[in-house]
Amino acid sequence: MGIASTGISHAETGTRQSYDAIVIGGGFAGVTAARDLQAKGKRTLIIEARDRVGGRAWSTTFAGKTVELGATWIHPSQKLVWGEVQRLGIATVTDAHPEFVVASKEGGGYEQKEMAFLDQQSALLARFVEGSQEYLPRPYEPFHREDLLRELDKLTLGDRARQLRISALEQNWVSASTGAYGGGFDRGALTQLAHWWALSGYTADGYHAINSIRPVGGMSALLEKMLARSGAAVVKNAPVTKVVDNGSQVQVTAGGKVYTAPAVVVAVPANVWNTISFAPGLPAEFGRLASESVGVPTARKLMIEVQGDVGRPLVNGAGGDLLDMVIADTVKSARGSLLIGFSVNPQLDANSVSQVQTAIDQVLPGTKVLAVKGQNWGSDPYSKGGWTFRRPGQLLGGLRAVRQPHGRLVFAGSDIATGWAGYVDGAMETGVRAAGLVSELTA
Numbered sequence: 001m002g003i004a005s006t007g008i009s010h011a012e013t014g015t016r017q018s019y020d021a022i023v024i025g026g027g028f029a030g031v032t033a034a035r036d037l038q039a040k041g042k043r044t045l046i047i048e049a050r051d052r053v054g055g056r057a058w059s060t061t062f063a064g065k066t067v068e069l070g071a072t073w074i075h076p077s078q079k080l081v082w083g084e085v086q087r088l089g090i091a092t093v094t095d096a097h098p099e100f101v102v103a104s105k106e107g108g109g110y111e112q113k114e115m116a117f118l119d120q121q122s123a124l125l126a127r128f129v130e131g132s133q134e135y136l137p138r139p140y141e142p143f144h145r146e147d148l149l150r151e152l153d154k155l156t157l158g159d160r161a162r163q164l165r166i167s168a169l170e171q172n173w174v175s176a177s178t179g180a181y182g183g184g185f186d187r188g189a190l191t192q193l194a195h196w197w198a199l200s201g202y203t204a205d206g207y208h209a210i211n212s213i214r215p216v217g218g219m220s221a222l223l224e225k226m227l228a229r230s231g232a233a234v235v236k237n238a239p240v241t242k243v244v245d246n247g248s249q250v251q252v253t254a255g256g257k258v259y260t261a262p263a264v265v266v267a268v269p270a271n272v273w274n275t276i277s278f279a280p281g282l283p284a285e286f287g288r289l290a291s292e293s294v295g296v297p298t299a300r301k302l303m304i305e306v307q308g309d310v311g312r313p314l315v316n317g318a319g320g321d322l323l324d325m326v327i328a329d330t331v332k333s334a335r336g337s338l339l340i341g342f343s344v345n346p347q348l349d350a351n352s353v354s355q356v357q358t359a360i361d362q363v364l365p366g367t368k369v370l371a372v373k374g375q376n377w378g379s380d381p382y383s384k385g386g387w388t389f390r391r392p393g394q395l396l397g398g399l400r401a402v403r404q405p406h407g408r409l410v411f412a413g414s415d416i417a418t419g420w421a422g423y424v425d426g427a428m429e430t431g432v433r434a435a436g437l438v439s440e441l442t443a
Contacts, residue, residue, distance in 0.1 A: 017257060017258065017259045017260065018259070018260045019043050019233075019259065020037070020041075020042035020043045020044065020261060020262065020442065021034075021042045021044045021261050021262070021263055021264070021442065022044070022045050022047060022252050022260075022261040022264045023037075023046045023047070023232075023264070023267055024240050024254075024264060024265065024267060024268055025047075025048065025049075025055060025265075025266070025412075025413070026046045026047075026050075026053035026054065026055065026236070027053070027054060027055025027057060027223075028054075028057060028071075028081075028223060028414070028424045028427035028428055028431065029055075029267040029412040029413045029414065029427040030046055030055070030265065030431065031046065031053065031223055031226050031227050032080075032226070032428045032432060032435070033265045033412055033435045033438070034227075034232035035226060035227075035229070035431075035435075036431065036432055036436075037265075037435045037439070038230050038231045038232050039230075040435065042438070042439070044230075044233070045232065045233045045234075045235065045259060045261070046227075047235045047238050047240055047254045048234060048235065048237075048238065049239035049240065049254075049268075049382045050236065050237070050382055051236055051237050053220075054219065054220050054223055055268075055269070055382075055427075056070045056071060056269070056414075057219040057220060057424065058070040058071075058220065058375065059217075059218030059219055059220035059221065060373075062303045062338075062371075062373045063303070063305045063333035063338060063371060064333065065329075065331050065333065065338065066218050067303045067329070067338070067340075067373075068214075068218060068219060069301050069302075069303070069374070070219070071387075072211070072214060072340075073211045073212060073214055073423075074215060074423075074424060075209060075210045075212070075213055077199070077200065077201070077206070077210065078210070078420055078424070078425035080425050080428040080432070081428055082425075084222070085215050088222070088225050088226070088229075090215045090216060090217065090225070091215075092213050092215055092216060093214055093330060094213050094214075095213070095330050096328075096330065097312070098312045098313060098327065098328065099115075099312040099313070100112055100114070100313060100314070101114070101314050101316065102313055102314070102315040102316065102326075102363050103117060103121075103315075103316045104169060105169075109362070110362060110363050121173055122204030122208075123204075124166065124173060124174045125177060125178070125197075125204055125207065126204060127164055127166075128157070128160055128164070128174070128178060128190070128193060128194075129190075129193060129197040129202075132194040132197050132202060133202050134148060135152060136149075136191075136195060136198040139199045140418060140419045142191075142195055142395060142418055143395075143400065146396060149191060153191045153392060153393060153394075153396045153397075154393060155189070155190040155191075156182075156187065156188060156189065156190065156391075157179055157182050157186075158179070158184075158185035158186040160190045161178075161185060171185070172316075175318060176315075176316040176324050176325040176342075177207075177316075178193060179319050179324075180317070180319075180324030180325060180342060180343075181193070181387070183293075183296035183297065183299065183389060184298075184344060185319060187296075187389075187391060188296075188390075188391065189390045189391050189392045189394065189395065190392075192389050192395070192421070192422075195395075195421070196422070199419065210423075219424065235254065235255065237255060238254040238255030238257070239254060240252055240253065240254040240268075240276055241254065242276070242277045242278075242279070243264065243279070243409070244278075245264075245278075245279070245280065245407040245408050245409060247407070247408070248262070248408075249261070249262060249408075250262070250408050250409065252264060262408065263409070263410065264408065264409050264410070265412050265435070266409055266411045267412040267431065267434070268382070268413065269294070269382075269383050269413055270289045270293075270294040270413065270415040271290060271383065271384035271385040271415075272290070272381070272382060272384050273287070274287060274290040278409075283406065285398035285401040285402055286398070286402055288397075288398055289394065289398045289402060292394065293384075293391070294385070294388055294389075294391070294415040294416075295377070295387060295389075295415060296344055296377075296385050296386045296389050297384065297385040298344045298346045298378050299342075299344055299376075299378060299385060299386020299387055300344070300374055300375065300377065300378075300386070301340070301341070301374060301375055301377070301386070302340075302341045302342075302343070302350040302351075302356065302373065302374030302375070303339070303340060303341075303372065304326070304339040304340070304341055304356055304371075304372050305333050305337070305339075305369070305370045305371040306336050306338075306339060306367050306368060306369055306370060307335060308336045308337065308368075309337055310328075310336075310364060310367055312327075312328040313326060313327070313328060313339075313363075313364060314326075314327055315364070317343075317363065321345065321362065322343060322345050322355070322356075322358070322362075323341050323342070323343050323345075323356075323359045324342050324344060324345070325342045326339050326340070326341050326342075327340050341356070341359075341374075350372065350374025350375060350376055351372055351373065351374050353369055356369050388414050388415045388417075388421045389422060390421070399418075402416055403416055403430075405437050410437045410438055410441070411430075411434070412427075412430035412431050413427060414426040414427040414430070416430055
């Protein structure tokens with residue numbers, strides 16, 4: 001995973017390398033686990049590969065504004081993260097509604113549509129997940145009706161579209177909310193989309209509302225406050241290369257140093273599990289999930305500064321185009337407007353002004369791109385993918401197995417949440433659970 005310098009920061013300094021618990025990964029899952037372990041009286045160390053905490057949540061600056069290149073939104077229905085925001089006294093802001101929609105037209109290309117078009121789109125989405133109240137009646141217990149899920153979990157989003165005989169045009173109309181989320185119609189599982197739908201209250205309004213509220217100051221500010229209050233020690237710039245469990249202690253090699261603890265929380269994305277040497281080796285389910293990918297491997301998010309006021313568009317990109325979705329940011333820049341773009345197209349260079357200009361010309365003609373700043377999450381060695389979107393067979397396949405302790409190791413992360421997988425709340429869910437399991441292992 002590479003070698004970099006190591007430094008301990010936050011609540012503890014010095015050279016101690018033996019702890020009551022070690023957490024690998026400083027994202028929301030890892031920080032939540034460390035916070036809870038500290039509260040239980042466990043001296044806890046977080047080891048983070050990057051020079052920042054946050055993982056797939058990354059607040060940065062662009063055009064003089066704080067922007068998000070990773071996780072962005074929270075919602076009151078996501079009880080863990082919403083409760084944390086309330087406890088920390090962090091204000092929230094709700095994104096303004098879009099003013100117009102851009103979507104595919106018959107014969108190719110794009111056209112501007114009235115907002116009423118979203119009713120058509122919502123009806124199509126509801127067809128994809130029809131019956132979810134029966135097969136996912138308890139959204140936080142997704143295995144409850146395994147008998148009804150068994151065949152459905154084999155389906156991709158594309159399989160479902162073909163079952164429904166949705167036209168190519170209609171498929172393009174919902175691509176941004178289905179295929180793009182899944183990394184492509186023939187990658188993502190129908191059951192992942194249905195799970196989000198169920199968690200959102202089985203309605204289109206609920207489903208769209210979950211991506212509308214942000215913590216003021218950004219996701220990174222929220223995480224930093226959690227971390228500061230936790231009292232956990234942190235080592236940054238220390239990629240973990242080896243984890244050895246001898247049955248009573250676990251040795252973690254990171255940044256050229258070895259740290260030990262009676263138990264370890266592995267809170268890194270599933271896609272990177274195979275980049276760490278585990279001894280003894282992990283069960284087959286772990287390697288299979290990592291090689292199949294859980295986080296979308298071609299996920300890209302980018303900020304786009306454009307000239308002037310372009311209003312508040314909601315662009316639904318056609319499957320296979322360079323940009324899958326474009327929305328207006330909540331703030332303006334000094335030179336014009338800020339747009340947020342999402343893409344799962346491996347051909348897109350998320351930092352190329354000329355390439356992004358070509359893509360914007362298709363959907364918002366006459367709009368001049370001034371600057372871009374993006375993140376290709378698949379090329380990030382410490383994530384190897386973006387937001388969580390399970391593949392067919394993963395819900396009923398390896399998910400339960402990887403949530404169980406393996407020796408003195410407990411795994412966490414949004415990828416293996418049984419609630420809001422793909423969201424900060426899901427990461428926190430697994431962090432809370434991991435802390436509880438570690439406490440049992442070290443009692």
